[in-house]
Structure formats: structure tokens, C-alpha cells
Amino acid sequence: MRNILQTWRRGSPPRRQIAKRWEVGEKRLVNSPEDYPGGSRKRVSRAGEAIRDGRATPDDLAVLDRWRAAHRHVLNSFQALLRNRTRHRDIIVAQRHKRRQTIMGKLRRHPDMKLHRMDDVAGCRLIFQDYEALTAFRSEFQRAKFKHELRNDSGKYDYIINPKADGYRGIHDVYKYDVNSHHGATYKGLQIELQYRTIYQHAWATCVEVVGLITKSNPKFKQGDKRYEQVMVYASEMISRVWESQRGPVPDMGDVELAIAFDELDSQLGLMDMLRELDASDALKGGRNHNIILIFSEDAPMEIKTFRDATQALLTLFDLEEENAGNSKDIVLVRGNRQDVRTAFRNYFSDASDFIYYIEEARSLLYGSPAVADDLYRAAAAISFGPEPD
Numbered sequence: 085m086r087n088i089l090q091t092w093r094r095g096s097p098p099r100r101q102i103a104k105r106w107e108v109g110e111k112r113l114v115n116s117p118e119d120y121p122g123g124s125r126k127r128v129s130r131a132g133e134a135i136r137d138g139r140a141t142p143d144d145l146a147v148l149d150r151w152r153a154a155h156r157h158v159l160n161s162f163q164a165l166l167r168n169r170t171r172h173r174d175i176i177v178a179q180r181h182k183r184r185q186t187i188m189g190k191l192r193r194h195p196d197m198k199l200h201r202m203d204d205v206a207g208c209r210l211i212f213q214d215y216e217a218l219t220a221f222r223s224e225f226q227r228a229k230f231k232h233e234l235r236n237d238s239g240k241y242d243y244i245i246n247p248k249a250d251g252y253r254g255i256h257d258v259y260k261y262d263v264n265s266h267h268g269a270t271y272k273g274l275q276i277e278l279q280y281r282t283i284y285q286h287a288w289a290t291c292v293e294v295v296g297l298i299t300k301s302n303p304k305f306k307q308g309d310k311r312y313e314q315v316m317v318y319a320s321e322m323i324s325r326v327w328e329s330q331r332g333p334v335p336d337m338g339d340v341e342l343a344i345a346f347d348e349l350d351s352q353l354g355l356m357d358m359l360r361e362l363d364a365s366d367a368l369k370g371g372r373n374h375n376i377i378l379i380f381s382e383d384a385p386m387e388i389k390t391f392r393d394a395t396q397a398l399l400t401l402f403d404l405e406e407e408n409a410g411n412s413k414d415i416v417l418v419r420g421n422r423q424d425v426r427t428a429f430r431n432y433f434s435d436a437s438d439f440i441y442y443i444e445e446a447r448s449l450l451y452g453s454p455a456v457a458d459d460l461y462r463a464a465a466a467i468s469f470g471p472e473p474d
Contacts, residue, residue: 121154121270122147125200132199136191148184148199149402155206156181156398158261158274162208163419165230166278175221176211180418184405193305203235203258204277211286215244215328218280222255231262235275244285247333250303250313251320252289255280284327287438288320291359294436297414298358315349318342319443326446343450346443356443359436375419377401394419 122128128151131144140148163179170177182205191197212218226234234257239245241256257278261271281289292304295316301308303316317333321342324332337345350356375397379387391397401417408415 119270121274122151122200128200129198132191132197132202135188135199136195148187151200152182152184152187152205153398154271155274155276156394157268157271158276159206159208159419160394161261161263161268162206162232162259162276162278166208166210166225169225169228170210170221173221174213175217177208178418179206179208180416181206183414183416185408201275203275204256206274206276207279208276209279209281212280212282215282215330218255218282222257222280226257231264233260233262234258235260244330247320247324249317249333250306251317251333252292253281253285253320253324253332254289282328283438284323284442287436287442288316288323291319291436291439292316294359294362295355298362309353311349311353312355315346315353315355318346318349319439322346322446322450323442326449327442339450340452343447346447356440359440362436375417377404377415377417379404379413379415 120128122131127147131140131147131151134140134144135148159179159181163177166177187199187202187205190202191199210218210221212221226238236256236258241258244253244255247253257280259276259278261268261274261276263269263272295312296302296304299308299312301312303313306313321332321334321337324330325339325342334342375391375394377389377391377397377400379389389397389400391400397417397419401415404413404415
């Protein structure tokens with residue numbers, strides 16, 4: 085695969101030809117001479133089944149890589165479309181390309197899933213200042229005149245009206261890519277997931293992933309200490325109730341009851357103190373568009389690689405994934421304005437500052453005053469650890 089890409093990287097064409105070279109190179113990567121990335125839908129599904137069962141051959145992995153790489157074109161097309169429609173509006177847009185290991189993990193968690201039907205390999209995330217702005221833009225986008233097909237009913241993945249039991253709130257829409265161009269025909273039928281979140285929902289989702297990165301538990305995938313899952317359920321309800329005047333995953337709890345339940349678990353886990361001690365990275369300051377690879381490992385600081393050329397970014401990603409065969413690192417390729425990427429993927433920067441602020445304010449309001457909140461938190465801590473020494 086690398087040789088194929090390097091063949092058409094030789095030389096230094098004028099800047100106007102770079103995008104064209106990427107299109108040609110990407111097409112050769114996923115379509116030489118096959119009409120569907122990976123050969124056919126059946127071939128892609130067979131590769132997925134082999135991966136799930138632990139019997140994947142090098143050819144199966146190559147099929148997965150070709151099929152996955154094809155989604156890059158869909159990502160770039162949708163990001164351009166979304167950026168055009170969000171211009172001069174207070175909406176953050178970023179994209180992400182699901183990692184090979186994440187795809188494999190999802191196949192193993194969902195034994196009935198067909199790989200070619202996986203709809204979130206390509207994803208764009210939109211973050212809004214409030215729920216009203218989110219719903220207005222989503223309705224506008226759904227009425228837009230383009231060939232891409234919305235695959236779901238409007239309410240199917242509405243986790244704001246119907247929050248998930250784990251506290252996740254947001255809205256997802258799945259589109260099937262479709263255009264009239266000859267080049268685009270190669271990618272027809274590939275799917276992309278759009279994630280709509282408010283800044284409050286995004287702060288909560290970021291914290292869930294940060295917990296997964298800095299502890300031995302992963303509440304997102306229901307792994308490890310169950311108390312982390314439960315405290316994040318309470319946090320979701322607190323944020324939705326106080327900041328968005330909505331009800332979340334535990335709507336029947338009283339305000340003070342909710343705050344006390346959060347504080348009792350927080351005092352056991354030290355969650356808020358742990359989040360306050362994190363150092364958010366100063367990287368990615370500035371405003372240029374970049375292809376960005378974020379590399380996170382348990383025993384080293386996060387590493388960031390930026391590329392102006394999408395082809396070189398993809399080459400580097402494949403190399404890093406080959407080197408990371410043991411899955412000891414979390415490697416993700418994203419694209420967007422540097423500050424937007426930093427905001428949209430705060431989990432990789434261990435940045436939970438917004439979550440901390442929203443929870444602290446919510447506690448005070450749910451208890452009725454900051455003083456009452458502090459008194460009750462100390463009471464909760466005394467129940468967990470015994471009274472503080474004089």
C-alpha cells in the first residue's frame with residue numbers, strides 16, 4: 085500500500101495539482117481496478133467476519149485498509165460542505181477517521197454487525213452553543229438539496245430527547261454518500277455519521293473519554309470500576325438540568341438528592357480533584373487547517389504530528405498503525421482548524437476544564453447555594469472516609 089502511494093508522490097507538482105494528485109492517488113488506493121472499495125460489499129463483510137473471529141489474513145487486513153481509506157474522500161467532501169454552511173456562525177466543525185483497532189473492537193463487541201454496513205467509520209462532529217442552534221442547523225441541513233441520502237428517521241438517534249442510560253446526550257445522523265461525478269461514483273454508498281452536540285453535552289462526553297485515558301476504567305465501554313459509570317450518569321443529569329433546562333438519564337431524582345449522590349461517589353473516587361490536576365496541552369494553537377495525528381500512550385506525553393498534505397498524513401498513519409500492532413497506543417487522524425480540533429477532541433488533550441466549571445456551578449444551584457454545597461460535600465466525604473481530623 086505504501087509503495088502504491090509513494091509512486092504518485094514522486095516529484096514536486098505545483099500547488100494547484102496537489103489536490104488532483106490526492107484524488108488520483110486515493111482512487112488508485114481504493115479502486116485498482118475494483119468498483120467498490122475493498123473489492124465488493126461481500127468481500128468487505130467476509131474480511132470483517134475473519135477479523136471478528138481472529139482468523140484474518142494479510143489480504144483481509146488489506147481489504148479493511150482499502151475500504152477504510154476510501155472514507156477519507158467522503159470525510160473531506162462532507163467537511164467542505166459543512167464548513168461552507170457554518171461559515172460566520174458560532175459552530176465548531178471537525179472530522180475524525182475511525183482507527184483500524186477501533187473498527188476491529190466494534191466488530192468483536194457486535195457479533196451480528198456486517199463491516200460494510202458500519203456507518204461511523206467516517207465522522208464529522210458539530211458543536212453548538214445551545215440546543216436551539218443545534219436543532220435549527222440540523223433541520224436546515226436536512227432540507228438541503230444534495231444527493232446524499234439521510235439514512236435514519238429524524239428521531240432514531242436523538243439522544244437528547246431520549247438520553248442513553250449511561251448519560252450520553254447528543255444527536256447522530258447517518259448519510260449515504262452519493263454524487264453525480266465519475267470520480268465520486270467509486271465511493272457511492274459509503275456512509276458517514278454526523279454528531280450534533282451542544283457545548284455542555286460535549287464537555288460531558290469529553291470527560292467520559294478523559295476518565296478512560298487517565299484511569300484503569302473506561303465508562304464509555306462499561307469497563308472497570310462501575311462507580312465511574314454511575315457518577316457520570318449523575319453528572320449528565322446535573323448538566324442537562326441546570327445548563328439546558330432539560331431532563332437527562334435520571335429525571336426522577338430530586339435536585340438535592342442528585343447533587344448528594346454525585347458528591348458521595350466523587351468523594352470515593354476523587355474524580356473532580358483528579359480532573360483539576362490535569363495539565364491541558366498548549367499544542368495546536370493557531371488557526372491553520374491541518375491534517376493532524378494525535379498519539380496517546382500511558383507512559384509518555386501525547387505526541388502531535390501535523391501535515392499540510394493529506395496523502396502524507398495517511399501514509400504516516402498506516403506506518404504508525406503497523407508499528408502499533410500490539411495496540412499499546414491510541415492513534416487518531418483528524419482534520420480541521422487547529423483550534424477547532426483542540427476543542428472537538430479535548431479528550432486527547434486531557435482537558436476537562438469546561439466539565440469542571442459546569443459541574444461546580446450545577447452543584448451550587450442544585451443545593452441552593454455554594455455554602456450549602458460545600459457543607460453537604462464535607463458531609464458526604466465524612467460518610468465515605470470518616471470525619472476529618474481536628
